Amino acid sequence: MESVNRFGPELILLATAGIIVLFDLALPVAGEWAGRRRRAGVVVLALAGVAGSIVWSSLLIVFDQEGEAFSGMMTLDKFALFFNFLFAGIAAIVILASVDLLRRSRFQGEYFALVLTSTAGMMLLASTIDLIAIFVALELQAISLYVMVAFLKDGRSSEAGLKFLLLGAISTAVTLYGMAYLFGLSGSTSLAEIAEFVAQAGPDSRSALVLAAVFLAAGLGFKMAVVPFQMWVPDVYEGAPTPVTAYLSVASKAAGFAVVMRVFVVGLGDGTISGDWAYMFAIIAAISMSVGNLMALVQTNIKRMLAYSSIAQAGTFLIGLAAVAAVEPRLLLGTSSVVFFLATYAFTNLGAFIGVIAISNKIKSDEIADYAGVARRSPLLALGLTLCLLSLTGIPPTAGFIAKLYVFNSAVQADLVWLAMVGVLNSVVSAYYYLRVVLNMYTGEPASEEGIQPGPYLAVAMTISVVGLLVVGVFPNPLVQASEAAVSVFG
Amino acid sequence: MLSFVIFLPLAGVAAIALLPREREGWAKWIAAGVAAAVLAGVLILFAAYDRDPGGYQFIDQHGWLESGVSQFKLQYIVGVDGLSLPLVLLTAFLSGVAILISWRVEMRPKEYFAWLLVLETSLLGVFSALDFVLFFLFWEIELIPMYFLISIWGSGRRVYSAWKYVLYTLFGSSFMLVGLLVLGFTAGTFDIRELGQIDEIKDAIIPVQAIFFLILIAFAIKLPVVPFHTWLPDAHTDAPTAVSVILAGVLLKMGGYGILRLSFSIMPDVARDVSVWLAAFAVVSILYGALVTLMQTDLKRLIAYSSVSHMGYVLLGASALGTVGLTGASMQMFTHGLITGMLFVLVGMVYDRAHTREIGALSGLAQRMPFITTMMVLAGLASLGLPSLAGFVSEVMVFLGTFEHHEFLTILGVIGIVLSAGYILWMIQRVFWGELDPRWEGLTDATAWWERGPLLAMGLVVLLVGIYPAVMIDLFESGVAPIAERLA
Numbered sequence: 001m002e003s004v005n006r007f008g009p010e011l012i013l014l015a016t017a018g019i020i021v022l023f024d025l026a027l028p029v030a031g032e033w034a035g036r037r038r039r040a041g042v043v044v045l046a047l048a049g050v051a052g053s054i055v056w057s058s059l060l061i062v063f064d065q066e067g068e069a070f071s072g073m074m075t076l077d078k079f080a081l082f083f084n085f086l087f088a089g090i091a092a093i094v095i096l097a098s099v100d101l102l103r104r105s106r107f108q109g110e111y112f113a114l115v116l117t118s119t120a121g122m123m124l125l126a127s128t129i130d131l132i133a134i135f136v137a138l139e140l141q142a143i144s145l146y147v148m149v150a151f152l153k154d155g156r157s158s159e160a161g162l163k164f165l166l167l168g169a170i171s172t173a174v175t176l177y178g179m180a181y182l183f184g185l186s187g188s189t190s191l192a193e194i195a196e197f198v199a200q201a202g203p204d205s206r207s208a209l210v211l212a213a214v215f216l217a218a219g220l221g222f223k224m225a226v227v228p229f230q231m232w233v234p235d236v237y238e239g240a241p242t243p244v245t246a247y248l249s250v251a252s253k254a255a256g257f258a259v260v261m262r263v264f265v266v267g268l269g270d271g272t273i274s275g276d277w278a279y280m281f282a283i284i285a286a287i288s289m290s291v292g293n294l295m296a297l298v299q300t301n302i303k304r305m306l307a308y309s310s311i312a313q314a315g316t317f318l319i320g321l322a323a324v325a326a327v328e329p330r331l332l333l334g335t336s337s338v339v340f341f342l343a344t345y346a347f348t349n350l351g352a353f354i355g356v357i358a359i360s361n362k363i364k365s366d367e368i369a370d371y372a373g374v375a376r377r378s379p380l381l382a383l384g385l386t387l388c389l390l391s392l393t394g395i396p397p398t399a400g401f402i403a404k405l406y407v408f409n410s411a412v413q414a415d416l417v418w419l420a421m422v423g424v425l426n427s428v429v430s431a432y433y434y435l436r437v438v439l440n441m442y443t444g445e446p447a448s449e450e451g452i453q454p455g456p457y458l459a460v461a462m463t464i465s466v467v468g469l470l471v472v473g474v475f476p477n478p479l480v481q482a483s484e485a486a487v488s489v490f491g
Numbered sequence: 492m493l494s495f496v497i498f499l500p501l502a503g504v505a506a507i508a509l510l511p512r513e514r515e516g517w518a519k520w521i522a523a524g525v526a527a528a529v530l531a532g533v534l535i536l537f538a539a540y541d542r543d544p545g546g547y548q549f550i551d552q553h554g555w556l557e558s559g560v561s562q563f564k565l566q567y568i569v570g571v572d573g574l575s576l577p578l579v580l581l582t583a584f585l586s587g588v589a590i591l592i593s594w595r596v597e598m599r600p601k602e603y604f605a606w607l608l609v610l611e612t613s614l615l616g617v618f619s620a621l622d623f624v625l626f627f628l629f630w631e632i633e634l635i636p637m638y639f640l641i642s643i644w645g646s647g648r649r650v651y652s653a654w655k656y657v658l659y660t661l662f663g664s665s666f667m668l669v670g671l672l673v674l675g676f677t678a679g680t681f682d683i684r685e686l687g688q689i690d691e692i693k694d695a696i697i698p699v700q701a702i703f704f705l706i707l708i709a710f711a712i713k714l715p716v717v718p719f720h721t722w723l724p725d726a727h728t729d730a731p732t733a734v735s736v737i738l739a740g741v742l743l744k745m746g747g748y749g750i751l752r753l754s755f756s757i758m759p760d761v762a763r764d765v766s767v768w769l770a771a772f773a774v775v776s777i778l779y780g781a782l783v784t785l786m787q788t789d790l791k792r793l794i795a796y797s798s799v800s801h802m803g804y805v806l807l808g809a810s811a812l813g814t815v816g817l818t819g820a821s822m823q824m825f826t827h828g829l830i831t832g833m834l835f836v837l838v839g840m841v842y843d844r845a846h847t848r849e850i851g852a853l854s855g856l857a858q859r860m861p862f863i864t865t866m867m868v869l870a871g872l873a874s875l876g877l878p879s880l881a882g883f884v885s886e887v888m889v890f891l892g893t894f895e896h897h898e899f900l901t902i903l904g905v906i907g908i909v910l911s912a913g914y915i916l917w918m919i920q921r922v923f924w925g926e927l928d929p930r931w932e933g934l935t936d937a938t939a940w941w942e943r944g945p946l947l948a949m950g951l952v953v954l955l956v957g958i959y960p961a962v963m964i965d966l967f968e969s970g971v972a973p974i975a976e977r978l979a
Contacts, residue, residue, distance in 0.1 A: 333561040395635065396628040402556070405624065405668075409563055412672040415696050420672065424665035431661050432654075435638065443643055443650065476556050484560050491560070 003069035006060065006076040007127075009053040009084050013091075013120040016049025017113035024109025039108055043099055043457070046112040050092045050119075057084040072190060073133040074124070079339075082486035083126035083258050086343055090251045091119040093350050096461035097357055098243040111151060115247070118144035122255040129266070131179045131189040134259055138175070138223075141255060142168050145248065149240040160239025167222065167232045175219025181212035182267070191267040199270035206272065213268055213277045217284070220263070223256025226314045227288040234295075237307035242360065245303060246353030249310045250346040257317055257342055261335060265324055265490045274325035282322035282419050288315025289426040296433050301366050302356055305433060309392065310349065312430060317341050319423055320407045323414035324490075331414050335487035337406040340479060344399035344472055348391040351465030355385030358454035358462070363447070368437055372444020378452035382441045384466045389434040391469045394427050399472035406480075493549040493569050496532040497615045500525055500586075500608035507605045515601045519594060522604035526587040529611065533583040540576055545969035547572045547621065547684060555625075565681060568621040573970025574751060574821055575618045577963055578744055581828045582618065584952075585740040586611040588945040589733035592836055595843075596644065596731075603644055607733065610636040614741050618748060623671045623681040626753075627664070630709075630745065634660055637734070637742075645729040652722075652729040659722040663709035670705030673697055674757065687756040687973070703761040707754050713746030716806060717776040720799050727795035732839025735791070739798050740832035744824045747805040751817060751974055755809065759977040763812065770810035770897040774904045776803030781910035785917075790841065790848040793918055794834045797874065800907055801827045807904050808889035812978040816892025817971035818964060822885035825963055826873070826956060830882055833870040833949040837863055840942060841922070844934045850918060855927030859934040864923045866946050871919050873953050875912040880957035884964070 004011065020042055027038060060066075061081060068075045095115060102108045121141030128134045146168065150161025183189055185208055186197035201209060221229035237245045264277055292312030299305035320341065323334035356366070358381055363370050375382035391400030404427065411420040454462065472479050503525030507518045540548055550570035557564050571579055589607060596603050613636070616629030634657055642653035675681040677695040692699045712719040723743075727735050755762045762769075780800030787793035801823070808820030840863055841856065842848050857864040873880035876887075886908065893901045937943055956963055 331561065333558065333563060336558070336560065390635065396632050401628070401631070405672075406563075408668065409672050409676070412669070412676050412696070413561065413563075417669065417673060417697055420669050424668050425662075428658065428661045428665050432658065435657070439638075439642060439650065439653075442639065477554070480556055480558060484558060488560070 002067070003074075006065055006067065006069045007074065007124075008056040008060070009088070010120040010123045012052045012056055013049055013116045013123070016045060016052070017116040017120075020045050020049075020109050020113045020116070039099065039102065042108045042112055043095060046095050046116060047092060049116055050088050050095070054085065054088045057081055057088070068129075070133075073130040074127045075129045076127060077489045079258075079261075079486045079489045080123075080127035082339065082482060083254070084123050086254060086346060087119050087122045087126075087251060090247070090254075090346050090350065091115055093354075093461045093464060094243055094247045094251075096457045097246060097350070097354050099457040100357065100361060100455055101241050101243050107151070111148070114144045114148050118148070119251070122251055122258075125255045126258040126262075128259070129191045129262065131183065131191070134263070135172075135176065135179070138172065138259070141252070142172070145244075145252060148244045148247070149236055151244065152241050156239040157241065160236045163232055164236045171219045171222030171229070173219075174215055178212045178215030178219060181208060181215065185209065185212070191262060194267045195270060198268055198273055201271055201273070209268070209273045210276055213264070213273060213280070216263055217260075217277065217280060220256055220260050221284070224253055224260065224314050224318075225256075225311055226284050226318060227291045227311060230288070230292070230311045233311055234304050234307045237310075238301065238303045238366075242303065242353060242357045245307075246350050246357075249306070249353070250349050253310065253314060254342045254346060257321070257338060260321065261338065261490070264321070265330075265335060269325065269330065269490070274330075278322050278325035281318050282326065282416060285315045285318035285322055286419060286422045288312060288318065289423060290315075293426050293429040293433075297429065299433070300368055302368050302371070302437065303366050305368065305437075306349070306352060306356070309430065309433070312426060313345060313349075313392070316404065316407055316423060316426075317345075319411050319416070319419055322419065323410040323416055326414040326416055330490070331410060332484070332487055332491055333410040333413055335490055336480070336483040337403075337410040339486050340406055340483040341403040343479060343483070344391070344403045344469065347465045347468040347472070348388050348398070348400055351388035351462060351469065352385060352392065354458055354462045354465060355381060355388060358458050359385070359452060361454075362452040368440060370447070371437060371440045373446025374441040374452065376446050377448075377450065378454075381452060381454060381462070384462050386438045386441070387466050387469065389438055391473070393431045393434045395431075397470070397473045399469040399476070402473060402476040492532070493536065493571065493619055494551045496529055496536070497569065497612060497619060499529050499532065500612040500615075503608045504605045507601050507608070510601060518601045518604045519590065519596075522590045522608055523587070525608060526583070526590050526611065529615075530583040530587050533580050536571065537576060537580055540571070540966075542573070542965065542969060545573055545972075550621070562676065562679060565624045566622045567625060568682060569616070569619040569625075570621050571619055573966045573968065574974075575748070575970070577821075577825050577966055578618045578741075578748060579615055581744070581825055582611065582614045582741050585737055585828065585832050586614075588832065588836065588949065589736050591941045591945045592736070592839065593731070593733040594939070594941040598644065603640070606636040606640050610640070610737060614737075614745075617745050621683045623675060623683055623686065623753070626683070627668060627671060630667075631664060633742070633745075637738075640734045641726060641730045644731040644734070646731070647729040648725070649729045652725040655722045656726040659712055659719070663712035663719075666705045667709035670702050674702050674706070683752065687977070689757075691760065692758065699758060700761050700764075703754060703758045703765075707750065710746040710749040710754065711772075713749070714743060714802050714806060715746065715799065716772050716803070717779050717799065720776070720780070723799060724792050724795045727798070728789065728792050732835060732842075735795075735835040735839070736832045739795070739835055740828040743798060743802055744828060747802065747809070747820065747824045750806070750809055751821065751971065756974040756977055762978060766810045766812055767897060767900075769806055770893065770900045773803045773806035773810055774900045776800065776806065777904050777907035778910070781907045781914065784914045785910065788850050790838050790850055790853070790918070790922065791835070793850070793914065794831060794838055797911065797914065798827070798831055800911060801831070801874075803907065804886060804889045804904070807893055807901070811889075811892035811896050812975070813892050813896075814968060814972055814975040815888055816896075817975050818967045819885050819888025819890075819892050821967045821971060822960070822964060823889060825967075826881040826885045826953075829949060829953055829956070830870055830873045833866065833946065833953065834874065836946060836949070837867045837870065840937055845931060850921050853922045853928075853931070854925045855923070856931060856934065857923040858927045859931060860923075860936045862936045862943065866950055867919060867923065869950050869953065871915040873957065875915045876908055881953045881960075883957060884960040
């Protein structure tokens with residue numbers, strides 16, 4: 001029972017997903033439950049599930065219920081709890097942002113059920129401490145996401161879904177291959193036991209360990225969407241329904257980083273191997289930032305631009321990860337900076353995508369050129385999107401500034417000044433394409449004077465994101481403390 | 492009190508944001524009221540500042556971000572000393588001037604005045620921040636209002652100029668960010684007061700010279716030092732008048748202030764080693780800036796390039812490393828802010844009336860604009876360093892201070908004075924004296940209160956500081972004395 005209790009937050013989400021599907025099935029398709037009321041019912045149910053999950057997580061903290069579960073496959077620690085809150089928050093905002101998308105769809109129930117199951121998968125992923133459990137959780141969230149990407153069922157969405165599925169399957173195979181090496185070497189699937197093996201591994205097993213680390217980084221690099229495992233990103237981001245893109249860009253990425261931190265910092269954190277993967281991640285970080293930013297510069301479609309920018313941002317997170325193991329003793333600041341960055345990035349990027357959804361709904365275009373004069377048609381929306389883009393650039397007083405400062409600081413403390421330099425120069429490059437959108441909104445001539453009025457759900461989601469990024473930008477300390485508490489499990 | 496003054500403009504922004512669209516004409520009144528309140532607040536601080544012990548006063552200190560697991564601590568600390576207080580005063584004064592001379596801005600007035608107030612807060616913050624990261628934060632915030640003000644309300648190639656300005660500054664500040672992180676990590680603090688007292692930066696992960704140049708490059712771009720100056724003429728020329736006033740009057744001083752407060756006082760050893768190079772760059776800026784100014788045919792561009800030359804004196808004075816030179820450099824920042832601010836206001840008024848800034852097309856304007864001409868002559872003479880006007884004091888101190896260290900370079904620098912007399916007098920002669928072109932028959936003088944008021948106020952201060960410079964010099968001296976002591 002203790003195990004079940006510790007995983008109540010995930011179970012609530014899964015149960016709600018089931019209830020939503022049944023609810024949707026049981027109600028008549030015609031009559032008074034057809035349109036608006038049905039949609040509102042489904043949304044309220046989904047949000048209630050998320051709220052229940054958040055409440056349960058809070059109670060777990062209050063009653064101090066941390067500990068292992070399911071015979072050492074999973075653990076409920078501060079790291080897992082941090083991500084429980086993060087994923088639940090992301091799910092709530094994505095649910096709100098998706099309402100408009102589903103206005104004409106018959107499959108609202110299924111859609112929200114999929115959001116909830118994938119969220120549960122991501123929460124599980126952040127709690128796993130065993131290779132088998134990691135694999136199961138990876139698949140649970142990925143399969144839900146494949147369906148969501150193809151949800152529109154038109155040409156581009158289906159193509160994106162198929163691409164995502166095929167490349168995802170390959171990446172899973174590569175991950176499994178890396179896991180097999182680790183199991184073969186250490187004879188265990190438990191990360192703690194693997195860590196023991198790695199700590200005392202002799203030079204003869206080093207090459208095999210490096211191979212395992214490379215395969216794992218490649219497979220999980222797909223989830224994190226870093227160069228050179230980023231090929232799927234632009235097409236999938238562009239083809240998927242925009243709320244799903246938003247979800248992919250923050251949640252899937254955060255889950256990828258959570259599991260990478262578990263596997264690398266815990267499993268491969270000790271011994272000589274840690275220096276090797278630190279430099280591997282440092283190089284991937286530098287390449288991801290540079291390639292992502294340079295490609296984003298030339299995009300004319302805002303979704304593709306945000307796709308490339310998310311690759312560059314993932315590179316920035318990797319700086320923190322590289323910093324963890326680049327010096328002795330391990331630098332906890334590195335992990336906490338990644339966790340902090342993931343949380344602020346979630347708010348910021350969701351806000352940016354919500355702005356895109358609200359504007360594109362009206363102007364029926366994703367081209368940056370068509371954003372001309374949006375500020376005159378909807379001053380508040382333009383202001384919100386501007387703040388999100390400033391935060392992505394890393395300009396104060398937004399959360400993005402603190403996050404970048406945090407990550408670059410960890411790089412400096414880990415003696416990776418060159419990487420910090422690459423990072424700050426990339427921020428300058430990114431300023432060009434983020435601010436170009438801002439400039440277009442404020443100085444361009446609008447195609448029509450008609451106002452853009454985001455629906456109530458979108459407005460709420462946008463407000464949460466923008467207020468979040470401003471509050472964290474001005475008062476970062478609570479989130480910093482929470483991030484440090486979360487990574488204290490790696491100490 | 493100081494924090495209250497710094498953030499007061501943001502309250503004005505909130506008030507402007509809440510104005511309904513039909514009442515957008517009130518925005519300028521709110522902005523002017525707030526700017527006046529800020530100026531009053533700063534004047535109270537100025538009067539209340541105790542010059543006897545000197546040092547940092549009106550300090551507000553709060554924890555901001557503190558890491559429990561490793562060495563990463565940021566604080567909100569603001570305070571002013573003899574070096575920053577006059578610059579804070581300058582900011583408050585010129586912000587008020589900028590708002591008054593924008594009285595006729597009809598295009599999107601709510602946004603315009605809101606951005607001006609955001610700019611004021613960020614500038615006050617830069618000069619009062621006593622934590623390096625906080626300094627950097629205000630330094631970066633300043634970009635957003637400038638970007639919007641130039642690209643929306645500017646003229647000419649305004650979008651291009653706004654981009655150039657933002658990217659140059661961001662480029663410089665990215666180097667500064669790495670430098671300050673390394674510095675803070677090595678020294679174990681970001682507190683400027685503590686950084687200004689450490690004896691020697693030991694065991695930094697990169698050589699201390701590298702830290703010095705990483706940080707200096709941001710300031711060199713801002714000041715600007717040739718060859719990093721190319722953003723300046725574009726940004727100045729295409730910005731609206733009020734923004735040019737702030738840009739020349741206050742923003743450039745961020746660079747000079749940074750060099751004195753951060754580069755020099757934190758890493759005095761490196762400063763000593765490279766001072767001759769700084770002097771050389773300063774002389775190049777002075778001479779190159781002045782020569783290019785001579786060739787300008789656009790009135791606003793002329794004033795813009797003259798700033799390059801005049802800011803060279805700041806760097807030259809700083810490179811002297813002594814109390815006299817540093818006082819001269821900081822005094823030059825103050826007087827240049829006033830004088831060039833005034834010149835930009837006047838050029839803006841001429842342009843508003845004649846709709847051209849071509850020096851060749853203008854002539855004999857004195858007959859139609861006696862008031863503007865009088866003020867222009869006053870500002871021009873101050874700019875070329877006529878004794879009894881503000882510019883003289885600072886330039887003399889710069890040369891006095893520098894001569895003993897870099898004799899040859901100082902002599903070269905003095906040539907700049909001759910050149911500046913040339914371009915200022917020649918400009919006044921071509922534009923204001925001579926035959927009145929019949930095209931300009933219908934032009935009128937500055938008559939409105941919001942035109943005459945700021946000009947008279949600026950002229951008065953230029954005279955006052957020229958006749959009785961001690962009012963500022965004593966203060967600056969107390970501010971730079973600890974820095975000079977470390978450099979000695």
